[in-house]
Amino acid sequence: MAKVNRARSTSPPDGGWGWMIVAGCFLVTICTRAVTRCISIFFVDFQTYFSQDYAQTAWIHSIVDCVTMLCGLGFALCYSPAIAMVGKYFSRRKALAYGISMSGSGIGIFILAPVVQLLIEQFSWRGALLILGGFVLNLCVCGALMRPITLKDDQTTSEQNHVCRTETQGFQRASPSSTWTKEWVQTCLCGSLQQEYNFLLMSDFIVLAISVLFMAYGCSPLFVYMVPYALSIGVSHQQAAFLMSILGVIDIIGNITFGWLTDRRCLKNYQYICYLFAIGMDGLCYLCLPMLQSLPLLVPFACTFGYFDGAYVTLIPVVTAEIVGTTSLSSALGVVYFLHAVPYLVSPPIAGWLVDTTGSYTAAFLLCGFSMIFSSVLLGFARLVKKMRKTQLQFLAKESDPKLQLWTNGSVAYSVARELDQKDGESVAIAMLGSNPA
Incomplete structure (x- = not known):
């Protein structure tokens, strides 16, 4: 064909x-x-x-x-x-x-x-x-x-599955009866599913x-x-x-x-x-x-x-x-x-x-x-x-820390307060260098 x-x-x-x-x-x-x-x-x-x-x-x-x-x-x-x-x-x-x-x-x-x-x-x-x-x-x-x-996402998934299959075949050739090899194969298959x-x-x-x-x-x-x-x-x-x-x-x-x-x-x-x-x-x-x-x-x-x-x-x-x-x-x-x-x-x-x-x-x-x-x-x-x-989580986040912003993706929430603190620290450091050129 x-x-x-x-x-x-x-x-x-x-x-x-x-x-x-x-x-x-x-x-x-x-x-x-x-x-x-x-x-x-x-x-x-x-x-x-x-x-x-x-x-x-x-x-x-x-x-x-x-x-x-x-x-x-x-x-x-x-x-x-x-x-x-x-x-x-x-x-x-x-x-x-x-x-x-x-x-x-x-x-x-x-x-x-x-x-x-x-x-x-x-x-x-x-x-x-x-x-x-x-x-x-x-x-x-x-x-x-x-x-x-x-598509791009499909190609990434396909490449990951290909790597998994290649590694599995290599382990099976090296030690086909090894317990560790069998566990690796099962883990790889479960991961794909x-x-x-x-x-x-x-x-x-x-x-x-x-x-x-x-x-x-x-x-x-x-x-x-x-x-x-x-x-x-x-x-x-x-x-x-x-x-x-x-x-x-x-x-x-x-x-x-x-x-x-x-x-x-x-x-x-x-x-x-x-x-x-x-x-x-x-x-x-x-x-x-x-x-x-x-x-x-x-x-x-x-x-x-x-x-x-x-x-x-x-x-x-x-x-x-x-x-x-x-x-x-x-x-x-x-x-x-x-x-x-x-x-x-x-x-x-x-x-x-x-x-x-x-x-x-x-x-x-x-x-x-x-x-x-x-x-x-x-x-x-x-x-x-x-x-x-979602509204309740956003309200609680604002109440606990005014710098905390809640970004949601489905049921997962991400906090960016640490990044904001880092940016504040960098701004202070730049201001101090500007005031002391020596």
Whole structure:
């Protein structure tokens, strides 16, 4: 195989081949997330053909989503690396780049929803799945666009790992059975892993991880039960597919416009808050859904939910990068999307069980809504506590020593009082020399 030329750059180029990476990620999201969400259109056909209840039929969709987020199998081999590559190529325009990339999911739903319904009517659900499988083969084209890039931080980490491997191999050749050599190898390996995954011990990332669990639980069931719910209140099959198309196209608008807005100077420092707001709004939409019993009422719901769904999906990589940095972004995103797996697996069957038990969708939708609202409130409360502690530390530092200035970087504080004292001493010494030229 031909050797891949690895582009080298000291910082993300924010353009150039990066836009081809965005285009590739855009196609990846169409072939993965859009196709997965269109399985909702097959729901009634699956339920009828296999003669199963809501809870049993929901496992089809939940297993697809779970495997994508949990393993290195199937769509996961394309989805997570494509998203991480966008983060490598963009810094200043990161939110906009992610907005365009993630909009593939909305565009895919907008186009595929009516097409899939037409394919089911013409070729049955089996033929429709075969045609979708052929479409998904375009992921091979997307992979050809992904050109590796080495940033300054990555190059430093790579050189440190290379030195570690070289020293380890030298010790193993000199004394392969030595206890000291084995301990050195273990220490080196542990150091590399700790450097790669040290973000797992950060309190901010732990809070983000917990909130992601609740957010993922709430967002998944709608794309499974949107069509069945619409059919249950008297909406036709074509109109139900039209609702999915609306959801998709507004999702695109949310991806791009919210990414562009949060890249503006006035909102650049409030991307975290915008992320919380978007999740909370989707939760409120869920709470209103049981009261919407006609197509004219479901259309505004699809617009609102679709917009904020696209908004917070765009900001997930941005918020993650803000917490862990660019160097660990790929690993951190892998963990974040991994955390989606269990909620994606259990939430549609739980919602289906609630529908089977209660005979309505109200309990299922309310549980999803409160779950997303709790996710937003949890992150907001954690950020508020962190800000209060930072303010308290600064106040205590000023009270204890007027010369003490507190510089913060995450949870670490640095004191520069000693440097100020040294500068004062140097000023006194210069003044004395000036007054005594002899």
